[in-house]
Every structure is written in structure tokens, then in C-alpha cells.
Amino acid sequence: AQKVTQAQTEISVVEKEDVTLDCVYETRDTTYYLFWYKQPPSGELVFLIRRNSFDEQNEISGRYSWNFQKSTSSFNFTITASQVVDSAVYFCAPVSGGYQKVTFGTGTKLQVIP
């Protein structure tokens, strides 16, 4: 059985602070992909980043960076110098198997206070 956990329900930070969103994905699959999606108040989910299970190299893209540790099944996403526009619900969404069966976590609501 596969299980995705986003333990943080809500996070509040002050603008310009860094914030890290946690995700743990437990699976027996050796090959899988990990996605993060953002859902702003408007409601439309937007793709942010994607990693595969066989690449643990950490990456940075603009203000976003992510840290994947296969040994602990954790896939954490960091926003540097947060902005008010980053206020949204963030979903971790792992994908296992050959076809695209996406399982969404429960989401972390981020509020960035001006």
C-alpha cells in the first residue's frame, strides 16, 4: 500500500521568510515520481516541480528548492524569501506505476503575512 503524508496542516510566515513544506511518501515501489502542485485561492491547481525516485540530487529553481531523501521517503519543498502571492494550499502528489495514477496528499495551507 502507498501512503502520502503532509503533516503540516497550516503554516504562517512573515513575508521574506523562508518556509519548508514537508511530504513523506511511503511505498514499496522502487520507481516513482513526486510532484508538488499549488492551489491558490482561485482554485486552479498549478504544477510546480517534479522529481523522480532515482535522482536524489537537490535542485534550486528561482525561489524554489527541493530536497529528496529516498532513505526517509521525504520530499521537502522550500520557498526562499516568501511573498504574499505564495499564499496557497500546496499538495504533494506522488505517482507510482507505469500509468499516471496520481495520489494527492491532504495539503498544507501556507499564509504569507505582509
Place this chain on the structure above:
Amino acid sequence: EAGVAQSPRYKIIEKRQSVAFWCNPISGHATLYWYQQILGQGPKLLIQFQNNGVVDDSQLPKDRFSAERLKGVDSTLKIQPAKLEDSAVYLCASSVEGVANEKLFFGSGTQLSVL
């Protein structure tokens, strides 16, 4: 490039009534998904189409929910009869081929309130 189109944006009905939602995916996308998102939860997959065939409908309450994608393009999701617990946002998404490493493109959703 046009995104995923959904209509209506909002719908209010009484329990036991019927309702239908429409989705037009991004042109050329073979895979179409319907998700149900209850307030405060993550989206839950209801049904996944590959062209006009069903790939996964294991979580679709088939006694009241039905969906079709007859020509492999747009799709309709129907609820008949609706229950109070069906109140949710219904999201449509599409992807090019439906393989594991592809991102999904989402529509704005239809917010359903069942009274």
C-alpha cells in the same frame, strides 16, 4: 494555448436532483481525469480516461455517478441522484499521454453545493 475548460463554475441543487458537469481538455491531450475535492482535503480521483476508454474508475460511486468521453475529446460527469455529501469542487485535468512522469493541467473546477 487554451487551458482546460470547465462549466458551470458554480451549481446549487437540492438533494435527489441531478446535475452534470462538462470539461474540455487541452487540445491533443489523450488523458482526462475527473477529481472530487471536498473542502479541506486533497483531490480524489473519480475516473481517468485514455482517449475514450476508461483506465481507472475504482473510486467512482457507480450507483449515482457516471462519466463519458464519447469522442475522446470533451467529457461529461453526471450525478443522479445527488446527496448532501456530494458537495465538493469537481476538478477536471488532462495530460498529453497519461504516463507517470507527466504533469497534469487543471481546470478551474465546478463548485457543487447540495442542499
